[in-house]
Amino acid sequence: MKKLINKPENVVKESLQGMALAHANLIKVSYNPYFITRSNTPTEGKVGIVSGGGSGHEPLHGGFVGFGMLDAACPGEVFTSPTPDQMQAATLAVNGGAGVLHIVKNYTGDVLNFEMAADLARADGIEVESVVTNDDVAVKDSLYTAGRRGVGVTVLAEKIAGAAAEQKRPLKEVADICRKVNNYGRSMGMALTSCTVPAAGKPTFDLPDDEMEIGIGIHGEPGRSRMKVKTAAEITEMLANPIIEDLPFKSGDSVLAFVNGMGGTPLIELYIIYNELNKICAGRGIKIVRNLVGSYITSLDMAGCSITLVKMDDELIKLWDAPVNTPGLRWGI
């Protein structure tokens, strides 16, 4: 295993320490239990938004804490759900009196623990709503998941719901907007290489030198199929077509197109995929009105990419364009 780490058991802690130092103007980190909040939390009268999940997907979620996006994030160990006490503590910390929204990727551990945390927070008198993202069209059930996995749409839902919360909209409305992004969004990913979990010390799965896996999960969970590596054009088709046909996205639709790197993929390749995605959307009469290209929901050092499309209306576009100031996404500030 080749990684820029000290001891595997200290990866999450030391990475959080580095993050806290690098972004001291935006965030602060609590270590017992682990959670990241804005440096100036809570915001009175604003819905607090908490997300979280296993580490190894950076900048998701901690990198999206800040104005216009999350109020707090709970990092678990690598590819391991955070615990209810983390989520409860984060929920208490960001409660500004208008309730708290939990944004949860659909993995069994995350869902159960966030449910328990919501119950605990309600017992503390905090109103909590939860939205579970489940946008991955690759497989119906999976390792760690009943139903579809939550992947790329989570980034976009955090941004858009975050903007709605910043406008001091009520909890129910912010949750409904978050659900709308999830309902309007579909994703699929692929891998050229496996990732290596530090504590395991070896690749999560074996992928021969000339093969790729289509439909991979962000923890290296099995996807749809393995095959010889194809061209960027063919790979983009294999990801985009099932996404488009699932919702379905139709001619005349406006979409946000998100091309995401898995952690070990250079930007030069992501732009090639984005170029191919434009051709496919144009060919089907689907208009890309906003986009995001980069590594935002990763799988440690995995080489590969995912595509997410979200059907956009004027309300969602306005919320997407609203100012955001986090370590991982920043504009309009």
Next chain:
Amino acid sequence: MKKLINKPENVVKESLQGMALAHANLIKVSYNPYFITRSNTPTEGKVGIVSGGGSGHEPLHGGFVGFGMLDAACPGEVFTSPTPDQMQAATLAVNGGAGVLHIVKNYTGDVLNFEMAADLARADGIEVESVVTNDDVAVKDSLYTAGRRGVGVTVLAEKIAGAAAEQKRPLKEVADICRKVNNYGRSMGMALTSCTVPAAGKPTFDLPDDEMEIGIGIHGEPGRSRMKVKTAAEITEMLANPIIEDLPFKSGDSVLAFVNGMGGTPLIELYIIYNELNKICAGRGIKIVRNLVGSYITSLDMAGCSITLVKMDDELIKLWDAPVNTPGLRWGI
């Protein structure tokens, strides 16, 4: 070779097409010859800033075209200098009547071609100044380089000189500020894996499964030494100490600390390196007043990192903090 590409010979063109589509509000791409400018170039009365170099280092340089940074970038083929006609065309395109600054990484091809382009532009009546960056302390001469290589400091020089140009300062002043950043900056990098140039189809060099290379160049040029992979703490020492001792950075100095990923390195690891760098600087009384952590000057899919320190004064800090709006760096806008 596993890459998200179509034909190796089309990588640069298709990546530029994707970039143009993704960032149409900020940049436009000319294809004959290749150069990227701001969408609204030239800016009358402002010094134009042009940089460029081989592709494969994204987001450098094209991702730094936009308000507060570059006016144009010239991408060569992968790891190959752009040609004088690209640089001349870019220089003409961004000339707003106040002259043009060329920021050139110290590689023999880049330096020669930018010199020729400067002569051609001067013959067209444009005042041109050139600054060559040469911040890499790893080796004195190298493949493709007489003297030290230009690496991480280039990103920071482009940001800081870009801010000075935005204030409509005269060409000589903008060039002097750029030189100051280079003179005050030092860098060193390391690799856990080789990169693979698409046209070559195989790794640039062989690095055994348990070894790393210290002092690597951004084209996979040989560094100082190879050894078994060490901990993040040891690696950070091996990079930071030669940097600190070279300038030298002294107790009481304020610095900008830049931890850069080489393209195949996940963010979670870069934050661990940044955490270690903070300890080293604190131990020597060096104060980190600004930082940048992420993959900004890459080497295709290489796994590894580099560290850059720049000694900062009030003027440089103010210019660093100034608004910037490019595909690769964005704040204050």
